[in-house]
Amino acid sequence: MTTVYETMYILRPDLGDEQVEQAVTKYQNLLREQGAEDIQIQNRGKRRLAYEIKKHRDGIYIQLNYTAPATAIAPFERAMRLSEEVIRYLTIKQEVTEAKAAKEEAVSV
Template identity: 25%
Template sequence: MALKDYEIVMVFSLSKGEEAVNALKTKFTDLISKNGTLGEVEEWGKKKLAYAINYETDGYYVLINFSSEESFPAELDRVINITDGVLRSLIVAKGE
C-alpha cells in the first residue's frame, strides 16, 4: 500500500508538569514510528491559548510530520482522544 504524508499538531496540557509533556510526546512519536515513518518533530513550546480549554490558558505545542498508510491517522486520532493531557490535536494530509 502507498504511504501518504501527514502532519499533526498537538497541544498538551501543562498542568501535570514537563515530565508529563515529555511522556506524551514520546508516546505519540513511538506510536507513529511503529505504524509509519516518523519525519521532523518540531517543538513549538509553551504558548498562550486563544481561549481557555478545561480552565487552562497555556499549552505545549508539538508539530510532527510523518508518512503512513491511509488507515493509521484515524487510529492515531482515536488514541489521542482517549489520552489524558492532550488539549487539542489536528491531523492534516499534506499535498491535498
C-alpha cells in the same frame, strides 16, 4: 501507499518537562507501530491559547511531520482523544508538489 501528514497537538500546560517527553515518545512510538516513517518532531513550547479549552488558558504545542499509510491516522487520533494530557489535536494531509515527489523518488532509487 504512504501520504505526508502534519499533526499539531496541544498538551496540558501543567505537565513537567519529563511528562511532555514521555507523551511525545508515546505518540511517536504509536505512529511507528502503525507504519509511519520520517517522523520529525518540533516542540513549539508553551503558548497562550486564543480561547479557554478545558479550563486551560495556555498549552504546550507539539508538531509532528511524517509519512504514513492512511490507516495509521484513526488509531493515532483515537489515542489522543482518549488521553487526559492532550487538550486539542489536528491532523492534515500535506500537499506534495511534483518536484518534491520527483526528488524523493530520485533519492530512494
